[in-house]
Amino acid sequence: MMLKKNLYLHGASSLLLSVLALAGCAKNVEATKEGPEIQPQSTIATTTPEPIPVKVVVVNMFEIGEDEGDTAGEFQLWKERQQLSQRFAFPQSHHDLFLNPETGVLGMVTGMGTNKSASAVMALGLDPRFDLSKAYWLVAGISGFDPADASIGSAAWAEWLVDGDLMxxxxxxxxxxxxxxxxxxxxxxxxxxxxxxxxxGEVFRINGELTEWAFQLTKDVDLGDDDSIAENRKAFTDFPNAQRKPFVLKGDNLAGMTFWHGDYLNRWANKWVEYWSEGQGSFVSSAMEDTGTAQSLFYLDRAGKADYDRLMVLRTASNFTVPHPGMTAAESLLSEGEDYAGLQLSLESAYRVGSRVVDTLVNDWDTYRDQMPYAVERGQDQ
Structure with a gap:
């Protein structure tokens, strides 16, 4: 059947070309009377557009409704404030791509879960429309935080990404x-x-020097606050860090497809990250995607399509991984949903912290295109 279809298409194409050729001859005869000869169709050169150089890929995981003008998910603030206005169809993945052609910042929404993040990043990495060889990759998303480490609205830069599914x-x-x-x-x-x-694939270590550079650049960013969040955190008397105003820290990420919750699983998460990082990592944030993103970038790096060393992971606290005081794990989990108490505060934190990194890279791209920021700073210190 396929052979018959191909033969049919070949025959139709030949007929069409013959008609076009005769029409072209007639046009050429007419053209010699009134102007220059029209170039025959068969000699017109076709060119493939050059791939668009991308400076930074902002990796978000979900959007709630529309990309603009309604309740924001992870992508909306980035699209609006970074002026990601040029749309590229991306049917091979979860969500279309958006670019600021002036700055070279590209925004993507992978979808939730390691399967979607891995496939989305791989699809982008193999997309011939973009040159990602020099691009920095910034994961900027919300997550559950261990209240022992930070408060709602806080932002953590991760160096260790540990998988919570392979077991x-x-x-x-x-x-x-x-x-x-x-x-x-x-x-x-x-x-x-x-x-x-x-x-x-249980553990990925990303570039610790780049993570440290991003942390030092952003550690003093004002993350704002929320009156209701401020009141709620007073109840966490056993967790001094949970009672603080939102702040920036370094802390590692556990990625799993299961939305887990409770004291016992929180203990497991701390032990699991410590174990797989051989005591070098410390669990702070729980999310669903980052090992998938890292795995695809690792493979794309081997293929010469991306630079794994330019990956940064920023997670912000929209909720805690353990119950609020006075609640059971089940009550706490079921009281959450798409509209986490700290959702908007955590989204704002992700943008305030992440955009400082993005803007710094873009504004001095002539330097950071070929040199890592931390290497540049070391050179300045010498």
Whole structure:
């Protein structure tokens, strides 16, 4: 059937070309009487547009409704304030792309979950319309935070991204008596073996020097506050950091497709990040996408399509990973939803902190195109 279709198309194309050629001849005869000869169709050169150089890719994960003018999700502030006005159809993924052609900032919305983030970033990395070889990648999204580390509205730069899905699991009601948890690594015989199994994608370490540069650049950004949030945080008497005004810190990310919640799972998250980072990372934020993003960029780097060392991950606190005082885990989880109490404050924090990094890179692009910011600063210090 396919062969017949191809033959049919070939025949139709030949007929069409013959008609066009005869029409062209007639035009050429007429043209010699009144003006220069028209170039025959067969000799007109076709060119492929040069790919658009991108300076920064802002990676958001969701939008609530429209991209502008209604309740904001992660993308809306970036689209409006960075003037991402040029739309590119992106049917191979979750959401169309938007570019500011003057600044070279490109915005994407991956969709929720590691599967969507991985496929979206890979699709963009292989898109011939864009040159991403020098691009910096900024993940800017909301998440759940451990109240031991920070308050609602705070912003954390991550260096370690740990996956919360690749594992063995036994229901807690069926645990062996000497096991502390039913969650344990693949290719192991129980919880937290001394010798860490080979990394199958459970942990990604991104460029720590770039993370530190971003943190130092933004650590004093005023994140604002919210009266109702300020009142609510007074209840977290056992968590001094949760009682602070929103602030910028460094802290690592656990990415998993399950929206988990509660004290016991929070303990697991802290231990899991500590284990896979071999004591170098510290759990602060819980989200769903960042290991997928990192995995695709790692592969794209190997293919010469992107630079894994230019990835930065910024997460802001829209809610906590444990219940509010006086609530059970179930009550706390079910009281949340799309409209987290700290949603708008955390979205504003993500933009205020992330945009300082984006604007710094764009405004001095002649330098940062070929040199990492921290390398430039070291050169200035010498």
């Amino acid at each position: 063995h699991e036994i229901d807690s009601r069926e645990l062996p008596e000497d096991w502390s948890t039913g969650i344990f690594p693949l290719f192991s015989k129980g919880p937290y073996p001394e010798k860490r199994p080979p990394n199958q």
